[in-house]
Each structure stands twice: as structure tokens, then as C-alpha cells.
Amino acid sequence: METVWLILLVWMIATYIVLDGFDLGVGVLHLLIARDRPEQKQILQSIAPVWDGNEVWLIAAGGTMMMAFPGFLSAMFSGFYLPLTMVVWLLIFRAISIELPHYLSDSLWIHFWNLMLFVASGLLIVILGAAMANIYRGVPLDANGSFFEPLWTNFRIGPPTGILDWYTILSGITSATFLLHHGALWLSAKTDGRVLQHSRQAATWLWWGSCSLTLVIYIASWFVQPLTRTAFSETPWKIILPVMAVLSLFASGYFRWSNKNMLAFLSSGLFIYLFIFTGAAAIYPNILPGLNPDHHLTIYNTSPGPEKLTTTLYWWIPGILLVGVYFTILFRSLPAVISAGSDDDH
Amino acid sequence: MIDSLLLHRVQFAFTVSFHYLFPQLTMGLALLIFILKCIGLRGNPWADAAARFWLKIFGLTFLMGVVTGIPLEFQFGTNWAQLVKSTGSILGQTLAMEGIFAFFLESAFLYLLIFGEKKMGKRLHCLVSFLLLAGTWLSGYFIICTNAFLQHPVGYRIGEDGIYHLTSIWALLSNPWAIKQYLHTMTGAVITGSFTMASIAAFHLLKQQHQDISRRYLKVAVLVGFPASLLAAMPTGDWEAKQVLQHQPVKFAAMEGHFHTEDGAGLIILGQPNLQELKIDNPIIIPKALSFLTHASWDARVKGLTEYDRDLWPDNIELLYFSYHIMAGLGTLFIALMGISLVLVLKGKLHTSRFILWLLMLSLPFPFIANTAGWFTTEIGRQPWLIYGLMKTADGASNNISQGNVMFTLLGFMGLYLLLSVLYFFLATRIIGQGPELLNSTESVSKGGEV
Numbered sequence: 001m002e003t004v005w006l007i008l009l010v011w012m013i014a015t016y017i018v019l020d021g022f023d024l025g026v027g028v029l030h031l032l033i034a035r036d037r038p039e040q041k042q043i044l045q046s047i048a049p050v051w052d053g054n055e056v057w058l059i060a061a062g063g064t065m066m067m068a069f070p071g072f073l074s075a076m077f078s079g080f081y082l083p084l085t086m087v088v089w090l091l092i093f094r095a096i097s098i099e100l101p102h103y104l105s106d107s108l109w110i111h112f113w114n115l116m117l118f119v120a121s122g123l124l125i126v127i128l129g130a131a132m133a134n135i136y137r138g139v140p141l142d143a144n145g146s147f148f149e150p151l152w153t154n155f156r157i158g159p160p161t162g163i164l165d166w167y168t169i170l171s172g173i174t175s176a177t178f179l180l181h182h183g184a185l186w187l188s189a190k191t192d193g194r195v196l197q198h199s200r201q202a203a204t205w206l207w208w209g210s211c212s213l214t215l216v217i218y219i220a221s222w223f224v225q226p227l228t229r230t231a232f233s234e235t236p237w238k239i240i241l242p243v244m245a246v247l248s249l250f251a252s253g254y255f256r257w258s259n260k261n262m263l264a265f266l267s268s269g270l271f272i273y274l275f276i277f278t279g280a281a282a283i284y285p286n287i288l289p290g291l292n293p294d295h296h297l298t299i300y301n302t303s304p305g306p307e308k309l310t311t312t313l314y315w316w317i318p319g320i321l322l323v324g325v326y327f328t329i330l331f332r333s334l335p336a337v338i339s340a341g342s343d344d345d346h
Numbered sequence: 347m348i349d350s351l352l353l354h355r356v357q358f359a360f361t362v363s364f365h366y367l368f369p370q371l372t373m374g375l376a377l378l379i380f381i382l383k384c385i386g387l388r389g390n391p392w393a394d395a396a397a398r399f400w401l402k403i404f405g406l407t408f409l410m411g412v413v414t415g416i417p418l419e420f421q422f423g424t425n426w427a428q429l430v431k432s433t434g435s436i437l438g439q440t441l442a443m444e445g446i447f448a449f450f451l452e453s454a455f456l457y458l459l460i461f462g463e464k465k466m467g468k469r470l471h472c473l474v475s476f477l478l479l480a481g482t483w484l485s486g487y488f489i490i491c492t493n494a495f496l497q498h499p500v501g502y503r504i505g506e507d508g509i510y511h512l513t514s515i516w517a518l519l520s521n522p523w524a525i526k527q528y529l530h531t532m533t534g535a536v537i538t539g540s541f542t543m544a545s546i547a548a549f550h551l552l553k554q555q556h557q558d559i560s561r562r563y564l565k566v567a568v569l570v571g572f573p574a575s576l577l578a579a580m581p582t583g584d585w586e587a588k589q590v591l592q593h594q595p596v597k598f599a600a601m602e603g604h605f606h607t608e609d610g611a612g613l614i615i616l617g618q619p620n621l622q623e624l625k626i627d628n629p630i631i632i633p634k635a636l637s638f639l640t641h642a643s644w645d646a647r648v649k650g651l652t653e654y655d656r657d658l659w660p661d662n663i664e665l666l667y668f669s670y671h672i673m674a675g676l677g678t679l680f681i682a683l684m685g686i687s688l689v690l691v692l693k694g695k696l697h698t699s700r701f702i703l704w705l706l707m708l709s710l711p712f713p714f715i716a717n718t719a720g721w722f723t724t725e726i727g728r729q730p731w732l733i734y735g736l737m738k739t740a741d742g743a744s745n746n747i748s749q750g751n752v753m754f755t756l757l758g759f760m761g762l763y764l765l766l767s768v769l770y771f772f773l774a775t776r777i778i779g780q781g782p783e784l785l786n787s788t789e790s791v792s793k794g795g796e797v
Contacts (some may be wrong), residue, residue: 063442070434077423304435
């Protein structure tokens with residue numbers, strides 16, 4: 001039952017990253033692609049109705065994590081105290097810089113918030129990757145299952161570890177590339193005209209970047225976290241996850257090349273799912289590895305026990321089905337293609 | 347050197363108090379907007395115009411509520427890790443439910459409600475406003491359930507390792523404490539919504555702008571605001587006070603400023619608690635009223651603070667006492683002001699009664715103060731307990747974070763929330779200045795009937 005909840009939790013976190021990932025990517029790209037105000041509006045219209053719903057996945061995943069693995073949440077959140085608080089601040093800036101420009105049509109005001117959106121989204125997509133890499137690399141857990149990590153030490157993977165080292169920075173750059181690629185594909189699927197062309201060009205470059213960085217990060221991870229080698233040698237079937245991930249990335253490139261932009265976007269989403277599941281499978285059944293192998297947090301020593309987890313499924317499954325209905329309504333309410341200068345007053 | 351625990355407490359208190367300024371308004375307005383949409387369904391274009399105007403304010407306020415709510419979810423883990431480690435599997439239930447059942451609902455339909463009016467039919471638009479109402483009010487229930495577990499824990503079992511296990515999700519969701527506190531909290535939110543609406547309407551009427559629409563929705567605000575003000579005191583406030591007396595007698599004695607056990611205890615209306623001499627300075631007291639209110643008997647015995655071990659006293663009795671008296675005092679004023687307004691509405695004279703319009707306009711901050719003071723009463727009064735009777739606040743905070751880090755984030759939140767306040771006031775003032783508008787000139791206010 002712990003394993004079931006781990007899969008559900010990883011699925012929720014991955015859903016958050018796939019969904020909020022594209023609007024964060026778009027938050028960065030809008031400043032690079034748009035030439036004038038109508039194009040900026042066109043780009044931002046593609047995310048304005050959905051960013052809030054996408055972000056709720058983070059909150060829902062947080063609540064689920066607290067319920068299913070309270071020991072993991074308490075160790076991780078208090079250990080990453082500073083970076084997580086900064087993530088919260090960035091999320092605040094991201095949200096207000098999407099919404100506040102509509103309230104005042106003054107060019108300085110709009111420029112300022114667009115720049116804030118660019119900065120906050122950009123930092124968030126880097127931090128997401130760095131955070132994942134910190135969990136994957138492991139942290140200096142003590143016997144009580146808690147730790148505190150400084151923001152950086154000597155940029156080597158430790159000990160002493162810091163939140164930023166060469167591996168987590170590499171992972172940050174990788175996740176930024178993946179999510180910019182993902183965002184560019186969203187724009188390719190949802191816009192027309194000049195924005196469409198430029199998004200496709202950007203997606204092409206970012207696809208090559210994503211391919212190379214996937215290779216680099218897979219190799220680096222193999223050496224950084226010893227649990228990876230154990231996982232793939234003891235349960236070789238897990239190799240199917242990274243292989244499928246790479247195939248999805250290739251599929252995304254193929255669909256973009258053959259101008260099926262929505263399929264390319266969906267394949268990129270599938271790639272991100274599989275990429276995250278690869279990481280989780282590689283350290284399973286650990287959920288937060290310690291630098292000292294005796295202090296690993298596992299799905300067993302951080303959860304309240306199987307019977308409680310079973311009863312929770314009774315409300316959780318209908319709840320998530322309901323969420324599926326809301327998202328179907330929400331995404332269907334978006335226009336199929338958003339053009340520059342359309343009269344939607346948003 | 348400042349105590350790390352104090353910094354954790356101040357940061358949570360600051361961020362949660364600031365946050366709750368917004369949801370109390372959105373939960374109240376969600377109800378009022380739904381009512382306006384229903385009136386609009388019956389062929390009253392003014393009500394649709396008023397709903398559209400209030401949706402703009404709702405949208406801005408909702409955004410502030412979202413961005414200031416996320417830090418709270420994070421702070422459970424970052425600042426109160428010990429609490430989460432032992433009770434996360436219980437508190438996480440209601441927090442996850444809030445996300446899945448309420449936040450998704452709100453986020454999916456808010457955009458459609460604000461921007462979809464032209465594309466949707468009137469009935470569908472009204473339905474969406476109901477879904478938003480359901481989302482905001484459900485969210486309130488789940489978070490009150492989470493709080494109620496801390497106030498009055500139910501449905502749990504403590505394992506040998508000190509970890510709390512949930513024994514019944516139904517017990518958690520039907521916690522009697524939660525139900526009473528929810529009703530009291532929601533009437534408080536409706537008071538905030540209706541006073542805000544009445545205040546802005548009064549402002550426009552006094553400025554002689556947008557008079558037709560303002561006059562009409564002012565009536566709606568008063569017709570909702572009066573019963574809400576009444577319900578906040580009787581019965582919900584009374585229930586709440588009685589359950590505090592029953593389950594948290596120390597909090598009750600401290601908030602009433604009742605130091606010594608007495609037969610026929612008086613109700614303290616005004617006065618300053620004097621902790622050195624354990625008495626109230628400059629008291630104004632209604633004799634025997636406290637005994638009557640709590641036990642329905644003028645001579646009943648009411649236990650005072652000195653009956654209890656001093657270690658179990660809340661650590662800030664002065665603030666607790668004043669919070670409670672500010673809430674109760676303002677609550678009484680709300681009933682009076684809404685009562686007078688209601689009489690004038692029924693006589694059809696409210697929109698010309700300049701004095702009462704001035705009072706309504708100036709009353710804008712008071713519901714926010716009263717709601718905040720109410721939460722101060724609940725939360726300061728729970729001290730020194732984090733989970734009442736089971737876990738002390740000192741045992742719930744993260745113990746692996748240095749004071750410098752907490753001070754850093756506290757200052758960061760203060761700066762950021764100062765910025766948010768400035769932005770909110772600036773933009774809300776602009777929206778209010780623009781006032782409600784009809785969609786096009788063919789719609790005329792006078793086409794619609796009266797409420």
C-alpha cells in the first residue's frame with residue numbers, strides 16, 4: 001500500500017510539473033518570442049485561464065504527501081527551509097505578475113509585470129530541477145530523520161552537501177530546458193501566425209538541448225547516487241522507464257517535425273512523467289536518501305502504516321476523478337487556437 | 347536573543363492573519379454574488395451589472411487569498427515539522443481534501459465566471475457562481491476541520507512512538523467543534539462581505555455616482571448583513587462560547603477576564619486586565635450576567651483563572667482578553683447598525699439617510715478587525731497547547747532551523763506583504779472608483795423591478 005501511495009504521489013508531483021511546467025515555460029518565453037503587445041497578450045492568453053488550476057496540483061500533492069508520508073514532508077520541508085520559502089515568494093510574484101497587468105493599461109506597469117513574470121518563472125523552473133536533484137542525490141539525514149542544508153558549500157556533491165552543487169545546478173539547467181521546450185510546444189499547439197513560427201523554432205533548438213541534457217543527466221545520476229546502480233542491476237525491468245522516456249522525447253521531436261503540434265506537446269508531457277518516474281524508481285523504496293545509508297527515509301519509515309492508507313483511497317479516487325472533470329471543462333473552454341489581437345478582453 | 351519558537355509563532359500568526367483578511371471577504375462576497383446572479387436571472391439587469399462589478403473586486407481579492415494561502419501550506423512543513431511528523435497523517439487528510447475538493451473547483455470556475463459571461467447563458471453563469479460559492483465554502487470547512495483537530499482532537503490514536511494515527515475520518519470531519527466553529531466563522535465572513543458591499547454602495551451614494559445600481563445592491567447587502575450579524579452572536583457565538591467553556595475552561599476564563607471563581611459572576615464589558623494583582627482595572631460590569639449567559643442561572647458558579655495551574659494559562663492573557671472584547675463589542679455594533687439600516691430599507695429611506703450612509707461607509711474596516719480578533723481569541727487562547735491537552739506549542743516547531751533563518755523569512759514576508767497591501771489598495775480603489783457599469787446602453791436600470 002505504501003508503494004501505491006508513492007506511485008500516486010509521484011504521479012501528482014509529475015502532473016504538477018507537466019501542467020505548471022508549460023505555463024512557467026511560457027512565462028519565460030513570452031518575453032523572448034513576442035515582438036509587440038498584441039503578441040504578448042496572445043501568448044499570455046494561452047496560460048491565463050489555467051495557471052491557477054495547474055498550481056493547485058502543487059497544493060494537492062503537498063496535502064497528499066503530508067497525509068501519506070508525514071515523516072518525509074517534515075524532514076524535507078524543514079531541511080530545505082530557505083529554498084522552499086523562496087519558492088513560495090517566487091510563486092507569489094509569478095501569480096501577481098500574470099494577473100495584475102490587466103488592471104491598468106499603462107505601458108510601464110505592463111512592462112514591469114512582464115519582466116517580473118519572466119524572472120519568477122525562470123527561477124522557478126531552475127529551482128524545480130535543483131530540488132529534484134537534491135532529493136535524488138541525498139541529504140545529510142541524522143538518526144532522527146531530520147537535516148538542515150545550507151544553500152551552498154563548495155559546489156561539490158559533498159560531504160558537506162549544499163543545496164547548490166554542480167549536479168543540482170546541472171539538473172536545474174536540465175529542467176529549465178525541458179520546461180521551456182514543453183512551453184514552446186504548448187505555444188505551438190495553441191497559437192498561430194508569427195508566434196507559432198517562432199515557438200516552433202524555439203522548440204527545435206530546445207529539443208536538441210533536451211536530448212543532450214537527458215543523456216548528460218542520466219550519466220551523471222548513475223554516478224552521483226549509488227542506489228541507482230543497485231536498482232537497475234537488481235530489478236533490470238526498471239530500465240523500461242528511461243527507455244520509454246527517451247522514446248517519448250523522440251516522438252515529441254517527430255510530431256513537431258511533422259507539424260502535429262498538440263501531439264508533440266503531449267509527448268513532451270509524457271516524457272516529463274517518465275523522466276520523474278525513472279528518478280523515483282531508481283531510489284525506491286527510499287524516498288529521501290541519506291548520505292549515511294543507515295539513515296535513508298523510506299516509504300515505510302515515513303508513513304502512518306498500510307491500513308490507514310487503504311481507507312484514504314475511498315475519498316481520494318472519487319476526488320481525483322472529479323478533478324479530471326473540472327480540468328476537462330477548463331481546458332475545453334480555451335479556444336482551440338489563440339490569435340494575436342483577438343477581442344477577448346483578458 | 348529572540349527565542350526561535352517565538353519567531354515561528356510570530357511568522358505563522360502574521361502570515362495567517364494577513365491571509366485571512368482576503369478569504370473572509372471572498373467567502374462573503376461569493377454568497378452575495380450568487381444572490382445577485384439569482385436576482386439577475388429574474389430579469390434585473392442592474393443585478394447582473396452589480397455582480398459584474400463585485401466579481402472584479404472578488405477576482406482581485408481571490409488572487410491575494412491564493413498567493414497568501416500557499417505560504418501557509420508550506421509553513422506546516424517548514425516551520426512546524428515536529429507537528430507534521432507526528433500528526434501529518436491526520437492533518438494531511440483535511441488539507442489534501444481542501445486541495446482536491448475545493449481549490450480545484452474554485453480555480454477551474456473562477457476564470458469562467460469572470461470572463462465567460464458573454465459566451466455562457468444566464469442560467470449557466472448563475473450555476474458557475476454557485477460552484478464558486480461551493481468551492482470557497484468547502485475550502486472553509488476543510489480548514490476549520492484542520493483547526494478543530496488542534497482545538498478539540500477527535501478520531502485519533504497515539505502510537506507507542508508518539509505518532510498520531512487517524513482512527514476515523516468521519517470523526518475528523520464531523521468534529522462537533524468544527525461544525526460550531528464553522529457556522530460562527532462563516533457568519534463572520536458574510537458580515538465582512540455584506541458590510542464591504544454596503545460600505546462601497548454608501549460611498550457611491552454619498553458621492554452621487556452610480557446611484558441606481560448602488561441603491562439596489564445596498565438593499566441586498568443589508569438584507570443579508572442583518573441576519574448574518576444576528577446569527578454571529580445568537581446562536582453561533584453563544585454555541586462557540588459554551589463549547590469553549592466546556593472543553594477549554596482556561597481559555598474561557600482568560601478571555602472573559604474572569605480571574606476568581608464566583609457565584610453570580612458579572613460580565614466584564616470594559617476594563618484592563620491586571621495580571622500583577624489578578625483583577626480588572628477600571629471595570630464596567632453587568633452583574634451576574636456571565637453566570638446567566640453560561641449556565642442560564644443568575645447565581646451559578648463560574649470558575650476563574652486562579653482555579654487552574656499557572657503553567658496552563660495562555661501566555662498572552664492581555665491580548666487574548668482584548669481580542670475577545672473587541673470582537674464581541676464590534677459584533678454588537680454590527681447588529682445595531684444593520685438593524686437600523688434594515689428598518690430604513692423597509693421604509694425605503696436608506697439611500698437618502700446620509701448619516702447612516704456615512705456610518706456604513708466608515709464601517710468598512712471593522713468586520714475585518716472583528717474577524718481577526720475572533721481568530722486571535724481562538725488561537726492565543728489555545729496556548730500553551732498546539733493540540734489542546736496533548737501537545738505543547740514548543741514541541742511542534744521545527745527544531746533544526748536557526749533563528750537567523752526564521753528571522754530572515756519573517757522579514758521577507760513582512761516586506762512582501764507590505765507590497766501586496768499597497769498593490770491591493772491601489773487596484774481595489776481604482777475598481778471602486780470606476781464603479782458598476784451596464785453591459786450596453788440598451789440595458790436600462792429602470793427596466794428591472796425592485797428586490
